[in-house]
Amino acid sequence: MHTPVLLKESIGYLNIQPDGVYFDCTSGGGGHSEEIAKNLSEKGMLVCLDMDSEAIERVKKRLEHYNCRKYFYHKNFKDIDLIAEELGVKGKINGILADLGTSMFQLKDMTRGFSFMGDGELDMRMNKNSNFTAKEVVNRYTENELASIFKEYGEEKLAKKIARMIVEERKVAPIKTTSKLSEIAVKAYGSRRSKIHPATRIFQAIRIEVNKELDNLRIFLDKAIDSLLKGGRLVVISFHSLEDRIVKNSFREKAKKCICPETQMRCTCGGNNAVVKVLTKKVVRPSEEEVKSNPASRSARLRACEKVV
C-alpha cells in the first residue's frame, strides 16, 4: 500500500471544481487520484498518468466505482501537452498534480531493483518498456561519469571514492544486484558515520539517471503551465532538494512581471508578463502527525501556483 502524502494540502491547493478537468500525472497507488475523483461530478474529468504500467492497472481498478469521466494513460508526464491535445483539453485544465519520485509499490517490490533494503536485479526502471537499466549505468559508465551523477544527483560526499570502488569491483565481475552495489557503498563509508544508509544517495542518483527524472520534470513544468486554463492550478510534491529547486525556480521565473534583462536600467517590457501567481510563499511540509503516522512523508515538500493569463 502507498499512503498518499500531503493529501489534504494538495487537494486544497487544487481547489477542485466538481465539473472541472484534472490531471493526476503520477497516479502511483491512486491515493491522490481517488481523492480527486471523490470531489468530481459525472461531468468532471480525471486523467490519470503514470510511466509505470502496473500503476495504471492498479489505479483503473481503484477508481472503478467513481462516475466522473476517467482516462488512463501509461505515459511519461513530459508528454502532458500531447495527451491534453488528444483529449481536446489543452488550455482548459483546471488542475494538475505531480507527486514525484517512486511509490511504495515500486520500492517494496525487490524485483524492480529500486531498494537497497533487499536483494534484486539492478533495474530501477519506472517504465518497463525502456531498455536502459541501472545495470547499464553501474557497469558501462566511466568512473568520471559515475562520480558526476553521484555528486550531482545524489549530493554524495564520497562520490569519487564510490565510483572508483565500483570500477575496481566490476573488473572482477559485472555488478548485477542491489545488494552488491549497496555493499560497495557500505564498504566505502567504513567506520565513517552517516545519518542515513550509505547506499541511499547513490541509489537515488542512479534512479534519477535511469528515469531521466530531472529532465522530465523541467519539460513537464513548462508544458503543464501552458496546458492550464486561466485560474487553473499546478501542484507539485517533491522529495529532495534537487527537484524542489527546479520547481521553485520554474514557478519564480513564470511569476516574474518584468522580463527585461537584469543589466537593463529601466523596464521596457511593460511589466505585466507574469504567467502564474505563486500560491505557496513558503514551501509546504507535512505536519508532525503526518510524519509520525507515515515516516516516508518526512522529506515531502509541496509548491503550488495558479495561472493568471
Ligand SMILES: C[S@@+](CC[C@H](N)C(=O)[O-])C[C@H]1O[C@@H](n2cnc3c(N)ncnc32)[C@H](O)[C@@H]1O
Ligand atoms: C510517489 S508516487 C505517486 C503516488 C500517488 N500520488 C499515490 O497517492 O498513490 C510517484 C509515481 O510517479 C510515477 N512517475 C515518476 N515519474 C514519472 C513521469 N515522468 N511520468 C509519469 N509518471 C511518473 C512513478 O512511476 C510512481 O508511480
